[in-house]
Amino acid sequence: MRVNSRLPLQRCAMTAAVIAACASFPAHAQWIPNYQNFTVQRLGLTGPSHTGTSGEQNSSVALFAPLGFAAGTSKRFVGPDVRGLASWSFNPNTGLSIQTGLTTPAHTASDGTQISQPQFLTPSGHTAGYSERKAGLATGRNTWAFSPATGLTTPTGFTTASHTSPLGKQESVISFQNDAGVIAGWSDRYPSLSSPSSEFRSGANTWVYNPTTGLTIQTGLVTPVHLTLNGDSLSLNTFLNQAGQVCGESIRVSATNLDLGTNSWVYNPATGQTVQTGLFGLTHTNPLGFQRSFNTGQSQNGTVTGVSLRYNQASGQNAWTYSPATNTTTVIGLTGPDYTTVLGFQFSRGDLLNEAGQVAGSSQTAQEWAPGSRSSHTWAYSPATGTTVRTGLLGAAFTAPNSRHESFNRFQSESGQIVGVSLRFLPSSAANGYTAWAFNPATGVTSPIGLSTTGFVGSSGYAFVILNGQNSSGQVFGASSLITGVSGLNGEATWVYRPSSNTTVRTGLTGATYTGLSGEQRSTNNFQNDAGHVAGMSERLQFSSSKGFNTWAFNPSTGVTVQTGLTGAFNTGATGYQFSVNEFQNASGVVAGYSQRISFATTVYGQDAWYFDPATGITHPVIGSIRTSDAATYSQARVLTADGFMLGQYRLYLSGGTSQLRAFAFRPDLGFTDLGSLASGGLTSNGWSNLADVNSADDFRAVVGTGLVTGQTLGQSAFLMKRPTGCDSIDFNNDGLFPDDQDLIDLLTVLAGGACSTGTCSDIDFNNDGLFPDDSDLITFLRVLAGGLCE
Numbered sequence: 001m002r003v004n005s006r007l008p009l010q011r012c013a014m015t016a017a018v019i020a021a022c023a024s025f026p027a028h029a030q031w032i033p034n035y036q037n038f039t040v041q042r043l044g045l046t047g048p049s050h051t052g053t054s055g056e057q058n059s060s061v062a063l064f065a066p067l068g069f070a071a072g073t074s075k076r077f078v079g080p081d082v083r084g085l086a087s088w089s090f091n092p093n094t095g096l097s098i099q100t101g102l103t104t105p106a107h108t109a110s111d112g113t114q115i116s117q118p119q120f121l122t123p124s125g126h127t128a129g130y131s132e133r134k135a136g137l138a139t140g141r142n143t144w145a146f147s148p149a150t151g152l153t154t155p156t157g158f159t160t161a162s163h164t165s166p167l168g169k170q171e172s173v174i175s176f177q178n179d180a181g182v183i184a185g186w187s188d189r190y191p192s193l194s195s196p197s198s199e200f201r202s203g204a205n206t207w208v209y210n211p212t213t214g215l216t217i218q219t220g221l222v223t224p225v226h227l228t229l230n231g232d233s234l235s236l237n238t239f240l241n242q243a244g245q246v247c248g249e250s251i252r253v254s255a256t257n258l259d260l261g262t263n264s265w266v267y268n269p270a271t272g273q274t275v276q277t278g279l280f281g282l283t284h285t286n287p288l289g290f291q292r293s294f295n296t297g298q299s300q301n302g303t304v305t306g307v308s309l310r311y312n313q314a315s316g317q318n319a320w321t322y323s324p325a326t327n328t329t330t331v332i333g334l335t336g337p338d339y340t341t342v343l344g345f346q347f348s349r350g351d352l353l354n355e356a357g358q359v360a361g362s363s364q365t366a367q368e369w370a371p372g373s374r375s376s377h378t379w380a381y382s383p384a385t386g387t388t389v390r391t392g393l394l395g396a397a398f399t400a401p402n403s404r405h406e407s408f409n410r411f412q413s414e415s416g417q418i419v420g421v422s423l424r425f426l427p428s429s430a431a432n433g434y435t436a437w438a439f440n441p442a443t444g445v446t447s448p449i450g451l452s453t454t455g456f457v458g459s460s461g462y463a464f465v466i467l468n469g470q471n472s473s474g475q476v477f478g479a480s481s482l483i484t485g486v487s488g489l490n491g492e493a494t495w496v497y498r499p500s501s502n503t504t505v506r507t508g509l510t511g512a513t514y515t516g517l518s519g520e521q522r523s524t525n526n527f528q529n530d531a532g533h534v535a536g537m538s539e540r541l542q543f544s545s546s547k548g549f550n551t552w553a554f555n556p557s558t559g560v561t562v563q564t565g566l567t568g569a570f571n572t573g574a575t576g577y578q579f580s581v582n583e584f585q586n587a588s589g590v591v592a593g594y595s596q597r598i599s600f601a602t603t604v605y606g607q608d609a610w611y612f613d614p615a616t617g618i619t620h621p622v623i624g625s626i627r628t629s630d631a632a633t634y635s636q637a638r639v640l641t642a643d644g645f646m647l648g649q650y651r652l653y654l655s656g657g658t659s660q661l662r663a664f665a666f667r668p669d670l671g672f673t674d675l676g677s678l679a680s681g682g683l684t685s686n687g688w689s690n691l692a693d694v695n696s697a698d699d700f701r702a703v704v705g706t707g708l709v710t711g712q713t714l715g716q717s718a719f720l721m722k723r724p725t726g727c728d729s730i731d732f733n734n735d736g737l738f739p740d741d742q743d744l745i746d747l748l749t750v751l752a753g754g755a756c757s758t759g760t761c762s763d764i765d766f767n768n769d770g771l772f773p774d775d776s777d778l779i780t781f782l783r784v785l786a787g788g789l790c791e
Contacts, residue, residue, distance in 0.1 A: 031670050031671060031673045031677070031678070035670070035673075035678050035723075035763070036677070036678050036679075036680065036763070037678075037680045037723060037724060037762070037763050038678045038679050038680060038703075038721045038722060038723055039679070039680055039686065039721070039722055039724070040676075040679045040683065040686040040687070040688055040691070040719055040720070040721050041095065041719065041720045041721075041722070042097075042687070042709060042717055042718070042719060043059060043061065043070055043072065043088070043090045043097050043704070043717075043718035043719060043720055044057075044059025044060075044072060044073075044074045044088055044097055044717065044718045045059065045074035045086055045088050045097060045099055046059075046074070046717075049076055049077065049086070050074045050075065050076060050077065050086060051077060052077040052079070052080050052081075052082075052714070052715075053077075053079050053080045054080060054714055055712075055713070055714060056075075056077070056714035056715040057074070057075075057712065057714075057715045057716075057717060058074065058075040058714075058715035058716055059072060059073070059074040059075075059088075059706075059715075059716065059717055059718040060072050060073055060074075060695075060706060060716070060718060061695045061696070061704045061705065061706070061718045062117075062118055063118055063120070063121035063127070064121070064695065064696035064697075064698075064704045065121050065122065065123045065124075065125065065698075066123055066698045066702075067092065067123055067124070067125075067698070068090075068092030068698065068702045068720065068722060069089070069090065069091065069092060069121060069122075069123070069124070069125035069148065070089070070090040070121075070704050070718075070720060071087065071088065071089045071090070071100070071118035071121045071127045071129075072087070072088060072090075072118065072718055073085040073086065073087050073088070073116070073117065073118070074086050074088060075715070076112070076113070076114055078111065078112040083109075083111060083112045083113040083114070084109075084113040084114045084115040084116075085114075085115050085116060085117065086099055086101065086103075086114060086116055087099070087100045087101040087116035087117055087118045087127075087129055087131075088100055088118075089118070089121075089125065089127045089146050089148065090720065091125055091148045091151075092702075092720070092722070093148075098146075098151050100116065100118065100127055100129065100144070100146040100153045101114075101116025101117075101129060101131045101144060101153060102116065102131035102142055102144055102153065102155060103116075103131075105135055106133055106134075106135045106138060106142075106168075107131045107132065107133055107134055107135070107142070108134055108135065109134035109135070113134055114131070114132075114134065115131065115132040115134075116129060116130070116131040116132075116144075117129050117130055117131075119174055119177075120174065120176075120177035120183075122177065122178075122179050122180070122181050123179055124148065124179075124181070125148035126145065126146065126147060126148065126177070126180075126181030126211055127145070127146040128143070128144070128145050128146070128156070128174050128177045128181075128183050128209075129143070129144060129146075129174075130142065130143050130144070130172070130173075130174065131144060133168070133169070133170060135168070136168065137167040137168060138167060138168030138169060138170070139167075139168075139169045140169045140170045140171040140172075140188075141170075141171060141172065141173075142155055142157060142159065142170055142172055143155070143156045143157045143172040143173070143174050143183075143185055144156055145181070145183055145209055145211060147181075147211055154209075154214055156172070156174075156183055156185065156207070156209040156216050157170075157172030157185055157186075157187040157207060157209075157216060158172065158187040158205055158207060158216065158218075159172075159187075161192075162189050162190070162192075162231070162232075163187045163188065163189055163190065163205070164190060165190040166190075166192075169190065170187070170188070171187065171188040171201070172185060172186070172187040172188070173185055173186055173187075175237040175240070176237065176239070176240035176246075177240075178240055178241065178242050178244065179242055180211070180242065180244065181211035182208060182209065182210060182211065182240070182244040182269070183208065183209040183211075184206070184207070184208050184209075184219075184237045184240045184246045185206070185207055185209070185237070186204045186205060186206045186207065186235065186236060186237060187204060187205055187207065188201040188203070188204050189201060189202050189203040189204055189205060189232050189233070189234075190202055191230065191232070192230070202228075202230075202232045203228070203232035203233050203234040203251075204233075204234050204235060204236070205218055205220060205233060205235060206218070206219045206220040206235040206236065206237050206246070206248050207219060208244070208246055208267060208269070210244075210269070217272065219235070219237075219246055219248065219265075219267040219274050220233065220235030220248055220250045220265060220267075220274060221233075221235065221250035221263055221265050221274060221276060222250075225252050225253065225254075225260065225289070226250045226251065226252055226253070226263070227253070228253050228257050229255075229256075229257055233250065233251070234250065234251040235248055235249065235250040235251070235265075236248055236249050236250075238294075238295045238298075239295060239297070239298035239304075241298055241299070241300050241302065242300055243269070243300065243301075243302060244269035245266055245267065245268055245269065245298070245302045245324065246266065246267040247264070247265070247266050247267075247277075247295045247298050247304055248264070248265055248266075248267070248295070249262045249263065249264050249265070249293070249294060249295065250262065250263055250265060252289070252290070252291060254288070254289065258288075260288065260289050260290045260291065261290045261291045261292035261293075261309070262291075262292050262293060262294070263276050263278060263280065263291060263293055264276070264277045264278040264293040264294060264295050264304075264306050264308075265277055266302070266304055266322065266324065268302075268324065275327060277293070277295075277304055277306065277320075277322040277329055278291075278293030278294075278306055278308045278320060278322075278329060279293065279308035279318055279320055279329060279331065280293070280308070283310055283311070283312055283344075284308045284309065284310055284311060284318070285311055286311035290311065291308070291309070291311075292308065292309040293306055293307065293308040293309075294306050294307050294308075296349070296350050296351070296353070297350065297352065297353030297359075298353070299353055299354070299355050299357060300355055301324070301355070301357070302323075302324035302325075303321060303322065303323060303324070303353065303357045303383070304321070304322040304324075305319065305320065305321045305322070305332075305350040305353045305359050306319075306320055306322070306350065307319050307320070307348070307349050307350065308320060310344070310345075310346060312343070312344040312345075313343040313344060314341055314343035314344050314345035315345065316344075316345045316346045316347040316364075317346070317347055317348065317349065318331050318333065318335070318346060318348055319331070319332050319333040319348040319349050319350040319359070319361050319363075320332060320350075321350070321353075321357065321359060321381070321383065323357075323383075330386075332348070332350065332359060332361065332381040332388055333346075333348030333349075333350070333361055333362075333363045333379060333381070333388060334348065334363035334377060334379055334388060334390065335348065335363070337366070338365055338366055339363050339364065339365055339366060339377075340366055341366045342366075345366070346363070347363065347364040348361060348362065348363040348364075349361055349362060349363075350381075351409040352409055352411070352412040352418070353412075354412050354413070354414050354416065355414055356383070356384075356414065356416065357383040358380065358381065358382055358383065358412065358416045358441070359380070359381040360378065360379070360380055360381075360391070360409040360412045360418045360420075361378070361379055361381065361409070362376050362377060362378045362379065362407065362408065362409065363376070363377055363379060364376050364377075365377065365403075365405075374404060374406065375403065375404050375405045375406065376405070376406045376407060376408070377390055377392060377405060377407060378390070378391045378392040378407040378408065378409050378418075378420055379391055380416065380418055380439060380441060382416070382441070389444055391407065391409075391418055391420070391437075391439040391446050392405075392407030392420060392422045392437060392439075392446055393407065393422040393435060393437050393446060393448060394446075397424050397425070397432075397435075397461060398422045398423065398424060398425065398435070399425065400425040400426075400429035401425075401427060401428075401429050402429050404425065404429060405422075405423070406422070406423040407420055407421065407422040407423070407437075408420050408421050408422075410467045410470075411467065411469065411470035411476070412470075413470055413471075413472060413473075413474050414472060415441065415474060416441035417438060417439065417440060417441065417470070417474040417499060418438070418439040418441075419436065419437070419438050419439075419449070419467055419470050419476050419497075420436070420437055420439075420467075421434040421435065421436050421437070421465060421467065422434065422435055422437060424461060424462070424463060426460060426461070432460065432461055432462050432463075432487075433458075433461075433462045433463045433464045433465075433487070434463065434464055434465050435448050435450065435452070435463055435465060436448070436449045436450040436465040436467055436476075436478060436497075437449060438474070438476065438497060438499060440499070447502055449476060449478075449497040449504050450465045450478060450480045450495060450497065450504055451480040451493055451495050451504060451506060452480075455482055455483065455519075456480045456481070456482060456483060456493070457483060458483040458484075458485060458486050458487045458488070459485060459486050460486050460487070462483055462486060462487040463480070463481070463483065464480070464481040464483075464489070465478060465479070465480050465481070466478055466479045466480075466492070468525045468528070469525075469528055471528055471529065471530045471531075471532065472530045473499070473500075473530065473532065474499040475496055475497065475498055475499065475528070475532045475556070476496065476497040476499075477494065477495070477496045477497075477507075477525050477528045477534050478494070478495060478497070478525070479492045479493060479494045479495070479523065479524065479525065480492065480493055480495065481493075482519070482520065482521060484518065484519070490518060490519060490520045490521075491516075491520040491521045491522040492521075492522055492523060492524065493506055493508060493510075493521060493523055494506070494507045494508040494523040494524065494525050494534075494536050495507055496528075496532070496534055496554060496556075498532075498556075505554075505559055507523070507525075507534055507536065507552070507554040507561045508521070508523030508536060508538045508552060508561060509523065509538035509550055509552050509561065509563060510523075510538075513540055513541070513550075513576075514538045514539065514540060514541060514550075515541060516541040516543070516544035517543055517544045518544065520541065520544065521538070521539075521541075522538065522539040522541075523536055523537065523538040523539070523552075524536055524537050524538075526582040526585075527582060527584075527585035527591070528585075529585055529586070529587050529588075529589060530587060531556060531587060531588070531589060532554075532556030533553065533554065533555065533556060533585065533588075533589030533614060534553070534554040534556075535551065535552070535553050535554075535564070535582045535585050535591045536551070536552055536554075536582070537549045537550065537551050537552070537580070537581070537582065538550055538552060540576065540577070540578060542575070542576060547573075547575065547576050547577045547578070548573075548577045548578045548579040548580075548596075548602075549578070549579055549580060549581070550563055550564075550565055550567070550578055550580055551563070551564045551565040551580040551581065551582050551591070551593055551612075552564055553589065553591055553612055553614060555589065555614055555617075562617055564580070564582075564591060564593070564610070564612040564619045565578075565580030565593060565595045565610060565612075565619060566580065566595035566608055566610050566619065566621055567580075567595070570597050570598075570608075570631060571595045571596065571597060571598060571608065572598060573598040573599070573600065573601045573602050573603075574600055574601050575601045575602075577598055577601060577602045578595070578596075578598070579595065579596040579598070579604075580593055580594070580595040580596075580610075581593050581594055581595075583636075583637050583640075584637055584639070584640035584646075585640070586640050586641065586642055586644065587642055588614070588615075588642075588644060589614035590611065590612065590613060590614065590640060590644055591611075591612040591614075591640075592609065592610070592611055592612075592637035592640045592646050592648075593609070593610055593612075593637070594607045594608060594609045594610065594635070594636055594637070595607065595608050595610060597631070597632065597633060605630060605631075605632045606631075606632040606633040606634050607633070607634060607635070607636065608621055608622065608623050608633055608635055609621075609622040609623070609635040609636050609637050609646070609648055609650075609666075610622055611637075611646050611666060611667075611668065613668055616668075618668070620666075620668050622635055622637075622646060622648070622650075622664070622666045622672060623635055623650075623672070624650030624651070624652060624662065624664050624672060624674070625650060625651060625652045625653045625659075626653065627653040627659075628653070629657075632653075633650075633651070634650060634651035635648060635649070635650035635651070635664070636648050636649055636650075638693065638694040638695070638705075639694055639695075639696060639697045639703075641697055641699045641700055642699055643699045643700060644667055645665055645666070645667050645697070645699070645700040646665070646666045646667065647663070647664070647665050647666075647675070647694040647697055647700075647703060648663070648664055648666075648694060649661055649662070649663055649664070649692065649693045649694065650662055650663075650664050652674075660690060660692075661692045661693065662674055662675070662676070662690055662691065662692060663675035663676070663691040663692060663693055663694050663705055663707070665678065665700070674691075675691045675694070675703070675705075675721065676688065676690055676691045676707075678721070679721070684710065687709055687710050688707055688708070688709055688710060688719065689707070689708040689709060689710050689711070689712060690707050690708055691705060691706075691707035691719060691721070692705070692706055692707045692708065692716065693705045693706050693707070700723075701722065701723050702720060702721065702722045702723070703720070703721040703722075704718065704719065704720050704721075705718070705719055705721075706718055706719065707719055723768060724768050725768055726767075726768060726790055727766060727767050727768065727780060727781075727784055727790035728762045728763070728766050728768065729762065730743060730781065730784055730785050731743060732744075732746050732747045732761055732762050732766075732781070733746040733756055733757055733758040733760065733761050734758060734760045734761065734762065735758050735760075739785050742757065743785075744781070744782075744785065745757075746758070746761055747761075747764070747766070747778065747781055748778070750764055751764055751773050751777075751778065764777060765777060766778075766780055766781045767780040767790060
């Protein structure tokens with residue numbers, strides 16, 4: 001949720017009373033009452049089977065979707081004893097938690113134990129998971145899918161005789177689920193012989209479950225060469241995209257059950273067919289029929305990249321890309337004379353695939369088999385032109401006297417920028433470290449990136465670099481080693497590469513506090529967002545001895561690194577020890593972390609959460625309660641939302657030396673509040689004693705976590721806190737009279753920072769869009785007041 005920054009209304013064409021109330025809105029909102037309208041609902045299962053004889057109930061949220069759907073588990077009880085876990089799914093449209101999973105006799109032990117676990121949850125509430133088999137000697141697990149539309153759990157996977165051992169074992173596994181609820185998985189096959197060894201699988205079949213039809217459909221290749229003598233097969237899933245296309249691999253066998261490799265395939269839901277991909281002609285088949293193809297990537301439009309082994313006199317492998325539009329597989333990579341030996345050896349692989357179908361890969365040169373002359377050249381393939389372009393650094397420092405060259409790909413952006421490293425060489429052809437580079441697809445140029453000035457290159461040219469990541473705009477963050485002498489490592493310095501200016505900027509903290517006697521400095525990266533904000537840590541050094549770590553944030557707008565975290569007296573030991581950690585970063589560059597509380601030299605007696613705001617450059621301490629006896633504290637961020645709210649857990653210290661864990665919410669303009677204080681009408685009226693922890697949140701409109709309901713002393717309960725949607729009542733002042741001028745006058749008065757005439761006015765976010773104070777709340781109120789719709 002964000003506070004709107006639009007200019008307030010300055011004029012009101014209304015009655016004199018209304019005009020008198022019209023004024024500029026306040027600079028920012030306050031926790032009370034603007035946010036004190038959350039409802040708190042219990043999630044999970046609470047019936048007799050989920051309540052112990054002592055009254056214990058215990059539920060947890062495992063998965064949460066942005067629209068308020070949730071999935072989790074509740075402990076099962078038989079008398080006082082815990083007998084497994086039951087899975088459940090919560091539907092915000094009905095407000096109900098429904099038990100999911102399989103609870104048949106086959107999934108129930110003689111003592112009543114059942115164990116079900118949710119594993120996947122879609123934004124629309126489709127849940128997928130597994131249930132353990134418990135009857136008699138039967139073991140394994142069966143998979144299932146839950147539909148919020150029907151409220152039913154449907155078994156998925158295969159449970160036929162060929163997928164059941166003589167003792168009743170069945171084993172199905174979910175590999176993937178996409179946002180539409182399509183599930184890809186596999187089920188083990190078992191031989192029919194009734195011997196102890198027959199409990200071990202003899203293969204596996206892959207499958208796809210379609211929630212629209214409720215059917216499980218077999219995928220994979222099942223031609224004669226993919227079946228054993230007794231009809232067994234072995235397939236595995238490798239990818240599933242949002243269109244429901246599945247990639248996988250199937251084992252090949254001979255007529256005498258000899259291993260003949262693997263073939264890659266893709267399942268197309270539009271046709272319901274599995275088609276073989278990869279290369280499987282004469283060059284890629286040995287005289288015995290052996291073939292081996294693997295998938296290495298899949299895009300959302302169904303493009304697949306992979307590799308297939310070559311079986312001529314010298315072997316090797318080729319990289320390829322598969323187009324679903326043409327159902328063709330194309331060889332890619334460097335395959336010219338320099339990359340093909342006299343005997344026909346070629347070796348290429350595709351490393352990275354983006355949504356445009358561009359592939360970053362590498363190919364070995366024809367000199368591969370000459371002693372000590374291995375060369376691996378990186379390249380970029382463009383489907384738009386059908387061409388492969390060599391990448392990497394090609395100068396003298398990166399080519400040994402024997403012509404050896406090695407480059408490696410690390411990341412590729414959606415625009416096709418590729419980032420990698422190239423090996424450096426000494427005149428003796430010995431390896432001499434690495435240099436990072438970036439390939440620009442628009443210019444076809446590869447440029448060195450990272451730090452290469454004095455201190456980062458040894459006397460013989462040694463350098464070493466680590467690449468941590470690349471964002472959507474192509475900014476790269478990484479680290480370069482500080483070098484002394486020939487190749488002495490003297491720490492690490494962090495940096496960002498900015499493609500717009502083709503420059504590298506050093507980040508991290510580098511003052512005297514962070515520099516040892518020999519000049520060593522050590523910084524590490526933790527996060528980078530798409531806007532280019534980076535968060536990291538730098539080690540504090542005193543005479544080369546570690547004195548903890550300080551956190552920092554790099555602002556791409558200013559190009560400056562600033563220290564974050566808490567460094568006051570409570571967070572500093574007697575000898576200067578400090579220890580801060582970054583935990584979250586959002587798209588705006590806000591960072592959440594914690595700093596330890598230190599006594600004496602390095603004794604930890606608590607920790608304080610903090611919130612760094614890049615707009616102001618201020619680190620805000622987030623402290624909910626302090627123990628009076630020794631100033632101990634505990635607070636920790638659990639969630640940092642896109643709209644800038646930190647949600648977490650703190651320890652509330654009570655009189656008598658007791659304490660209690662509580663959930664909190666924080667934003668700099670609103671301050672700190674116990675999360676339970678935002679419940680409409682108070683937490684007690686919602687049936688809760690306290691909210692103890694936060695698991696996840698949909699910005700700050702819906703929050704899930706755990707706490708205690710009223711009267712609960714054992715276990716824990718799962719909760720959903722949710723702000724209302726749609727418009728509030730036009731009886732803004734809640735005096736029971738509406739529509740009337742006084743509601744509008746009170747709304748304008750409260751918007752301007754004044755007091756409500758009745759003392760019981762609603763919050764000022766009338767349309768519940770999360771923006772306030774803003775013009776649209778007043779405009780919407782006037783429209784609804786006149787009989788219009790809330791839009």
